[in-house]
Amino acid sequence: MPWDLDNDRPIYLQLMERIQQDIVSGVYKAGDKLPSVRELAIDAAVNPNTMQKALSELERDGLVHSRRTSGRFITEDETMLKNLRDELASRHIQDFMEKMKQLGFQEKETLEKLQDTIKRGTLI
Amino acid sequence: MLIKLIKYDLRSLNRFLIILHGFLLLMTIFLRIFITGQIHLSTDTDGFLFGLAIVMYTLLITGITFGTSIVIVVRFYRNLFSDEGYLSQTLPVTPGQHLLAKTISGSIWAMIDYVFILASLYIGIATPAFMELFYENQGELMKELGFTGKYADVTAGQIILVLLISGFIGCVGNIVMYYASIVLGQLFSSHRVIGAIACYFALSTLMAVISFIVMFAADLAYGNFAIVPAGTESSLSLVEYMVRILTFSLALSVITAVVLYILSYILMKKKMDLN
Amino acid sequence: MNPILECRNLSKKYCNHFYALNDLTLSLDSGQIVGLLGPNGSGKTTLIKLINGLLNPSSGEVLIDGKAPGVDTKKIVSYLPERTYLDESMKVRDIIRFFADFYDNFITDRAYQMLSDLEISADARLRTLSKGTKEKVQLILVMSRDAKLYILDEPIGGVDPAARDYILHTILANYNEESTILLSTHLIHDIENILDRVVFLKEGRLAMNAPVDDIRMEQGRSVDTLFREVFRC
Numbered sequence: 001m002p003w004d005l006d007n008d009r010p011i012y013l014q015l016m017e018r019i020q021q022d023i024v025s026g027v028y029k030a031g032d033k034l035p036s037v038r039e040l041a042i043d044a045a046v047n048p049n050t051m052q053k054a055l056s057e058l059e060r061d062g063l064v065h066s067r068r069t070s071g072r073f074i075t076e077d078e079t080m081l082k083n084l085r086d087e088l089a090s091r092h093i094q095d096f097m098e099k100m101k102q103l104g105f106q107e108k109e110t111l112e113k114l115q116d117t118i119k120r121g122t123l124i
Numbered sequence: 125m126l127i128k129l130i131k132y133d134l135r136s137l138n139r140f141l142i143i144l145h146g147f148l149l150l151m152t153i154f155l156r157i158f159i160t161g162q163i164h165l166s167t168d169t170d171g172f173l174f175g176l177a178i179v180m181y182t183l184l185i186t187g188i189t190f191g192t193s194i195v196i197v198v199r200f201y202r203n204l205f206s207d208e209g210y211l212s213q214t215l216p217v218t219p220g221q222h223l224l225a226k227t228i229s230g231s232i233w234a235m236i237d238y239v240f241i242l243a244s245l246y247i248g249i250a251t252p253a254f255m256e257l258f259y260e261n262q263g264e265l266m267k268e269l270g271f272t273g274k275y276a277d278v279t280a281g282q283i284i285l286v287l288l289i290s291g292f293i294g295c296v297g298n299i300v301m302y303y304a305s306i307v308l309g310q311l312f313s314s315h316r317v318i319g320a321i322a323c324y325f326a327l328s329t330l331m332a333v334i335s336f337i338v339m340f341a342a343d344l345a346y347g348n349f350a351i352v353p354a355g356t357e358s359s360l361s362l363v364e365y366m367v368r369i370l371t372f373s374l375a376l377s378v379i380t381a382v383v384l385y386i387l388s389y390i391l392m393k394k395k396m397d398l399n
Numbered sequence: 400m401n402p403i404l405e406c407r408n409l410s411k412k413y414c415n416h417f418y419a420l421n422d423l424t425l426s427l428d429s430g431q432i433v434g435l436l437g438p439n440g441s442g443k444t445t446l447i448k449l450i451n452g453l454l455n456p457s458s459g460e461v462l463i464d465g466k467a468p469g470v471d472t473k474k475i476v477s478y479l480p481e482r483t484y485l486d487e488s489m490k491v492r493d494i495i496r497f498f499a500d501f502y503d504n505f506i507t508d509r510a511y512q513m514l515s516d517l518e519i520s521a522d523a524r525l526r527t528l529s530k531g532t533k534e535k536v537q538l539i540l541v542m543s544r545d546a547k548l549y550i551l552d553e554p555i556g557g558v559d560p561a562a563r564d565y566i567l568h569t570i571l572a573n574y575n576e577e578s579t580i581l582l583s584t585h586l587i588h589d590i591e592n593i594l595d596r597v598v599f600l601k602e603g604r605l606a607m608n609a610p611v612d613d614i615r616m617e618q619g620r621s622v623d624t625l626f627r628e629v630f631r632c
Contacts, residue, residue, distance in 0.1 A: 005592055007621030010612040042571050045564075047432050047593045049576065050612070128500050139488065203486075210484035214451050215501045216473040313414045398453040 003044040011046055015054035018044075020063070023074055024085045034064060034072040125217050129225035133199065137233050140195045145240050148188045152244040155180055160248045165257060181248065185241050192237040196230040197302045201320070205310055209398050219392035227299055227385070234295035242287065270361025290374055297377040301327055304384035307391050316399070327384075335376055342372075401465035403429040403548050403579045404450065408459035411445050411603075419445040421603040422459070429547065430576055432593055434611075434622075435583040437600035438630055443583040444481065446600070447552050450581075451478050464547060474503065477546035481553040483533050485525050491536060492521040498540050510543035513569065531558060538566060542573040549580045555589060563589060588623040597622055599629060 005014050022028055034040070037055060041048040055072060058064045062080060066072045075081065100110045159177045163170050203212050204222060212222065258265070271278055305327055309320025404427040411420040420442040427433055437443050448454040449461050452468030463472040485494055491514065498505045514521055517535055525533060538554060551570070555563045571593060574580060584590060587597075591611065599606035606629060614622055 007588075007591065007623065008615060008619055010615045011592055012612060038572075042568060045567060045571065045592060047595055048571070048574065049431065049595050050592075052576075053612075125501070132497065132500075136486070136488075207482050207484045208486055210453065210478075210480040210482065213453055214473055214476070214478050216470045217501070218470055395455065397455060398448065 003046070005044075005046075011050050012054040012057065015044065015046065015051060016057055019054065019058060020084060020088060023063070023081065024088055028074050030074055030078065030081055031076045032074045033070070034074065036071065126221050126225055129217060129221060130229050133203075133225055133229035134232065136199055136203070137195060137229060141192060141233050141236075144188060144191050144195070145237070148184065148240055148244055151180075151184050152247050155184075155248050156251065160254075161251050163251065163253060165253050177248065181245070185244075188241065189237060192233060193298070193302065196233060196299065197306065200226050200230065200303055201306050201317070205306070205316070205398065213396075213398060219396070220389055223303070223385075223389055223392055226303065227296070230299040230303075231292075231296045234299055235292055238291040238295055239288075242291075268362075270363035270365075272361070275363050286370075290370055293374050293377050293381075297381040300381045300384050300388070301331075304388045307388045307396075310396060311391070331376075331380060335373065338376070339372065401462070402426045403464055404581070405462040405465075406446070406459065407462075409446075409449065409456055409461050410458045411442075411449060411454060412457040418603050420449070423600075423603070423605055425598065425605055425608060427579065427581070427596075427598075429579045431595040432570075432574065432580045432582065434587065434590060434594040434597040435581055435600065436585070436587055436597055436622075436626060437606075438585060441600040442603040443600055444552060445603075447478075447480075447550055447581075447583060450550060451476065475547040477541045477544040477549045479537055479541040479549075479551045479554055481556065483530070483537065485533065485537065487526040488524070490522055490524050491519060491528075494525065494536070494540065495521070498543070502544055504545040505540075506543050506545060509573070510539055513539045513543065517565070531562060534558065535562070535565075538569060542569055545575075545578075547578050549574075549578065549582075551580065551582045553584055554582065555584060555586055567593060587626050588621075591622050594622070599626070601630065 003015070003018055005011060019028075019034075028034065034055070035043070037048050037052050040055075041051040044051065055064065059066060059072070062077070063075055063084065064072050065075060097107070097110065100113075105113065155177060159173055159180065163173050163177070202208055204226075266272075302324065305324035306320045308323040309316045309318075312319035404425070406423045406425040409420060409423045409425075410418060412418050423442075423446065435443050435446070445454065449456055450463060450468065452473070460467060463476060466472050489497070495507060495510050498510070499507050511521065514536075517539075519528075519532060519536060519539075525536070528536065538551075541549065541551070549570075554566055554570070558566065567590065570580065570582075582590065582594075594611050596608070596610050597614070598608045611622055614620075614625060618625060
């Protein structure tokens with residue numbers, strides 16, 4: 001199943017985000033071996049060169065590291081994974097807050113709405 | 125690479141031509157049994173059967189030769205200049221190799237065709253009745269035809285050899301001319317098949333004119349070379365006459381074939397644009 | 400190192416004085432998947448036929464890995480034309496033999512693997528196959544070669560979405576990072592994600608030659624959108 005990608009942003013950025021997402025959500029666990037560039041590229045239906053670029057960027061950030069012959073692995077650095085999780089969370093919250101603001105909700109209103117939703121236990 | 129090209133060409137030609145020549149063989153047996161074999165050179169129906177045999181043979185030989193040429197020509201055109209050309213012309217092979225392979229494979233089949241037709245004629249004619257008649261009158265017949273003097277000791281084997289050599293040159297010459305016509309037709313921007321046919325007729329006419337002019341010139345120069353003025357008694361026997369004509373036309377065939385082959389080669393190398 | 404493809408002032412004029420390609424200068428490095436984009440009649444197929452030596456340039460030159468089209472370049476270029484070029488009387492098995500006979504870099508096992516993936520019988524005669532299946536057979540033949548330059552002319556034109564996905568999958572699965580793919584199409588949206596770079600042709604001239612991610616980064620829009628703007632009628 002090709003990955004769902006937007007048309008208007010660089011592809012490698014979107015690939016990076018998708019892999020980060022997969023790491024946080026537990027598809028890949030700390031210390032896991034990542035599939036090869038080719039496998040990932042075919043899976044995502046993107047150019048292997050682009051996938052290579054996305055992985056290199058992740059490597060530069062320290063989230064994955066490569067062992068010379070045996071492939072690429074997710075970092076085992078728990079702090080880094082926790083930071084990634086926090087970072088993704090703040091990114092989503094920012095997006096959310098931005099959208100609520102566009103709908104005309106003040107920050108306080110937004111918070112109330114959020115608490116309300118959690119209390120009722122219904123997420124539509 | 126050349127061998128591989130020839131292999132695939134022959135494989136493609138074989139499909140149609142084996143069937144066509146199988147048919148020729150069947151028809152020959154039919155003619156021999158039901159027509160020429162029934163001519164006993166004594167009965168009233170002989171005249172009719174003889175006429176029928178000539179008509180049937182003419183149709184059969186024309187048909188088979190035409191069919192063989194068409195199959196060879198279509199293979200050349202289709203394989204190199206139609207959609208299939210997109211594959212053939214992107215093989216790691218030079219245009220020269222393509223032309224040579226097609227000339228060899230086409231000539232092989234043209235030659236097989238020629239030998240089959242000679243054999244078919246022999247099978248049809250060599251009935252016991254004819255052979256008997258032939259042996260009875262052999263001496264007189266040979267003399268009449270001009271197998272005297274230096275031609276007196278000509279053997280059947282030598283005649284066959286001459287037939288084969290001249291047939292070979294003729295076959296290769298024909299194939300080269302067919303291909304040259306198609307290659308020339310490719311120079312037209314559209315209607316390239318019609319262009320090829322037009323080129324073939326133009327080339328044939330040109331050949332006929334050249335050969336007539338050369339013969340006429342030779343006649344003027346040497347006197348009584350080949351063209352025998354009507355109403356005069358020729359000093360040449362039939363055999364002498366045939367030998368001269370044959371030598372002349374073979375020489376002309378060889379020269380034309382070489383010229384047209386080189387022309388095709390140059391055009392295929394430099395000028396071809398695939399539609 | 401030579402660029403895998405280089406055009407220097409390349410022009411092709413047909414006899415009615417119409418320039419199908421006009422003074423094109425272009426250089427592509429190896430190791431990329433390049434989209435050759437442009438509307439019908441912009442010169443895509445003319446360029447491709449020039450690269451394959453099926454046409455002769457009117458002026459200028461085209462070099463593949465530093466050489467003019469010839470036996471050496473035909474060994475390293477694997478070409479999928481936009482029409483079916485197979486001898487219909489052959490069986491699938493025969494045509495595989497044919498490719499293996501003529502191309503040293505043809506991998507027979509790979510071809511049979513792809514045939515079985517697609518459930519195409521090797522004993523089927525090409526005449527009996529549907530147009531779509533014939534196109535798949537041709538793609539299999541072309542992608543079964545270990546070529547340096549693959550040239551695919553409209554490989555996804557006129558096929559259904561499932562077939563299109565398979566075709567893109569086949570191209571990706573067989574692509575190795577040292578080789579180059581030049582892929583012409585007018586259906587940009589479908590292939591945008593697999594391209595490194597796009598080359599736009601407009602009326603026989605080069606309109607743009609840029610990496611896809613640069614276009615997205617700088618313009619904030621997809622190549623498809625950009626294309627529609629460049630070629631707006």
